[in-house]
Amino acid sequence: MAIISLCCADCLMGVYLFFIGAFDIKYCGEYNRHAQLWMESLQCQLIGCLAMLSTEVSVMLLTYMTLEKYLCIVFPFHNYRAGRKQTLCYLIFIWVLGFIIAVIPLWDKQTFGNYYGRNGVCFPLHSDEMEKPGARCYSTGIFLGLNLFAFIMIVFSYTSMFYSVQKTAKTARQSVYNKEVSIAKRFFFIVFTDAMCWTPIFILKILSLLRVEIAGTIVLWVVIFILPINSALNPILYTITASSFQDKLKLCLKAKCKQAELRETSQKVSEAYQNPSAPP
Template identity: 40%
Template sequence: LDHNNISEIKPEAFEGLHELRKLSLADNRIERLETAVFQELTQLTRLYLQKNRIERIDEDSFRDLRFLEELDLSFNRIVDFPRTLFEHNDHVVSLNISGITLSNLHVDMFACSAQLSIIAFERFSYCKYAPLVRTCYPKGDGLSSVGELIDNCVLRVVIWLVGVLTISLNCVVVIGRVCFQGENPAHSLVIKNLAVADFLMGVYLLAVACKDSELRAVFNQFALSWMQSGACAVLGVVAVASSEVSIFILTYLSLERYVMLVHPYKNCHVSLPAAALSMACLWLGGLLLAVLPLLGLAPSFYASNAVCFPLHLHHVYADGWQYSTAMFVCLNGACLVVICFCYVSIFRSIQQTRRETADCVHGAARTSFAQRFFLIVLTDAMCWAPIMFMKLLALANITISDSAYAWLAVLVLPINSALNPLLYSLSTQAFKKRMSALASRIRVSALNFSRSSQCAILSLSSLSLWEFLLQCRGGHLRPVASAARPWQQSSLMTSLAMKPTVQRSLTAPMTTKGKKTSVAGTSRRRG
């Protein structure tokens, strides 16, 4: 009965057709399915209702179709599915509800039929409501699939590598800044806060990678519980706070450098308390932006995908899409414009100054400065510009490929957290010199420890304990006047055990100018 402009099905329409096995009403104008409209079709196994105008289905519409195996309701205008719609259809094997945007899906809706093995939705995100179905269409969103949280093996490796690299580099920055002395404390505090913010992005990546390993091959069975869990929300908060605080601090650093280099005579150097207050405000702002959606604004803000990051590219108008657009496009776009303006102004100012003092500046130095500024602006633009561009394309209803979405979420966004330590700390000459000095001090300490150990071994084998304490003070081996004798070692050890004053004298200075005191002499007089 396809293509017959049928707009209504009355209850008595199929009266007496008890043996009918297949019915197709596709491409008609049916708008509603009444209660028990198919009550006479008790032996029906296949029903096709695709491409109609159905807006409402009564919860008992399919009650009498107990042997139904295949049902196609795709490309209709259904908004709400009754939760008990398929309650009496125990033999359904294939269900097609693609082309329908649903808002009230529930996991109980598809749990009635143990034989349901194939289901087709409009979006992959709906598959989590059918955790026991073996085959679900679409098979993935580029990032996740029915079996895997991270479907692409290359992406899986990249997440681990970028996460470990981000954590390692930012730990080096924090440790180095803590150990260095004589550095500008305000600037050092800002860089340490930037490193901590980027460190959190590495923690987020490793947490996602660990969850992927945990749910390997069984992801869809636990997808709904994972995406609606508090752990997923916490990971989303960590990732958003990290990205927002990071771009805020980069904007702060750009403005600070702009004022210091473009207007050097205004004496606008930032003090340590002012820098600490600024960092506290930036962290508070970033955390507030991350937590605010959970406070009633958009409760499922972080449940739009399996990695808990609310880009809203595949589901543009999902819960909280306005907030996501305002944050990732408007706010971060403004920060990126400020950063670009500051560094372009700095570069122009340096170029102008060097033209006026061309005889004092080498061309290689100009090239070095230009390359450094170019890299800073380029990495920031590479991180945030693609996100804003993709977001605008999605809002314009332009389809974004699954692979582009996956790489954007996994690599492009976090890569800036791994590059910031290189750009702002590890590649600077001052940091390199301080790290070299720190490494030299560590080598000297290790050498002194080795010499002290050798001193102890050699002395115990050839000297008496008394001569060992005299000759090896300060970790340096001194020439021995005479060989030790066994009775000297035993008598000295007895003397040390019985005379606490001798033990205290061993820790006192060996000599003082004008008053030379012999420890050995003191021992003889008191022994």
Template identity: 25%
Template sequence: MGCTFVVVSTLHDIMKSEGRAGKSSRKNINKLLILSLSISDLLVGVYTVSICIKAVQVEGSYCNVDIDWRSSTTCSMLGALLIIGSEQSVLTMVLITVYRLHAVMRPMSRPKFKTAGISLMVSWTVSILFGLIPLIPSNEDYFLKFISFNDTSIFKTKVNQTDQKRIITWLSLMKNFTTEDNVTNTGWGTLRRLVAKINPSNPITTTHEFGYYSSHTVCLPTLFPDRKDKAWMYSFILLVTNFLAFVFMLVCYVKLYRKASSTKALESAKSRDQRSKQSATMQRKLTRILVSDFLCWMPVCIMGFLKLAGINIPDDAYLPTGLLILPINSALNPFLYSNLPDRLLAQKSKLVRWLRSSIPPHRKSMKMNVIEMDTSKRVGLDGGNLKLHC
């Protein structure tokens, strides 16, 4: 709901100010970036709500539908949706960082709205590719982990990548296969073709396929990669991308702080007061963003690096990662980049002032009398001299 509200309100602001301010204004570019951030975080919200709905539907009977659910197209699409939303959220935050760094370092130059739009198109393309590459059929030999057949009398319930090679070698050497079927290459397509020829009149077919997003009940990708998995390098690239993005933002924001501090001494008192307010507002936003990103993404990156180093990370860690860490980060980002937290703090201060002013005068006088009575017990007058009672 929060991301939807930010998307609608930002779209309204862009359409309202387009004719008045022009497409080259910094304000419209900032709103465009906030819109992209909100949409990407909205995708993560759709993933979270879908997983929660599915959990309610299969409560108490999940074991009966585990195989069907994890090998379903719905689970794979939800996993891809999570990757697209999460990666685009990170890339949009990097673009916002670059934009703000450019605004501070070159305040006289005006960035073009078209340039910001092209940058967002490129980032969305990269994010969509990150999410959909594991689902491309031609990449199944890299991302597909298990398959199961409808004839379990010959094959066990699930055939993994190691069993695939042995079965292909065995089938290619059977006497009822022609020389054309004696293959040297291995792959899931070759396995399906050879298995189907065992009984041409009633061919054996696959019933379930477990891909990159099918390892866990919440349809997460393999964020904590294992070197035994063929796709571990792809997961490693995702972790490194997010880790480097955070480091890049951290360096840029430190540079922004230093630049803002160095310009204070060169400005007049009036302009210094205005810029100090703007700088304080920006610093509060940046601090909230950095803390949020650090608390949400760094634990995921660290656990992934520890897994690659050989330290065992239990699969139970995927559940809080998919339902708590990443969704919370995505839900907070649009509000952290907007002025809503500052407005809420301003309303809170107004509420405190109103509560203080609403105290009746007689209660204030009663409070002062109590203080004076308590003081008189400890302080007395004797012959005009002040005495303190121990």
């Protein structure tokens, strides 16, 4: 259930990129004439809200899954296993919280101003002198507060997990323990890709708050190419590394090999009937 939710959050990033690409084609060659109108438009606000929803839900889902694996690995005898209803409640809470975070800047224009329309890609990453104090504090709290805290928590949890793996002796529940370890390793690669993507975003946000001059094109490249990398890689990582997918892939390969052998045998038989004088 958590993986399906993460897949949906990643899919929202794909929808965001699709609309950015569509409007890029629409304004191609004459963007400067429509830039201000585009950044103040309802379309820009909505797709910016969609991108924020995708990133925040993805971060919180990864944090939740990491903490769940942390409890299973570090405390193997605690018998903690989230049930279906409990997991569903957590996932609903994460989605509702992500929706609230994304929509709040649209409610109060006096406090946030044109929160999502600070640049052409409608994502509030860069802070400048024209940005309202409320919007600056909010974006700082999200990117350097919530997201950085989640990132530190994930790093700490995985460090503790793999330390526990090295130190834990074999127990009677070794099969269950090995299953949890394999799942933890699987999610480690997902978290690692997120860390590689979020580190430059943290640095860029800190530099913008310190009033370091940053070229606008750098922000656009980060938002369009670096931020969505984890959304693109997550489905690949948690699909290919899943044991069920690997088992089905092996079965498909074996079935294709058998079909190829049957075709070859039937072809030889048909050739033998057509040429009865030919040697077998």
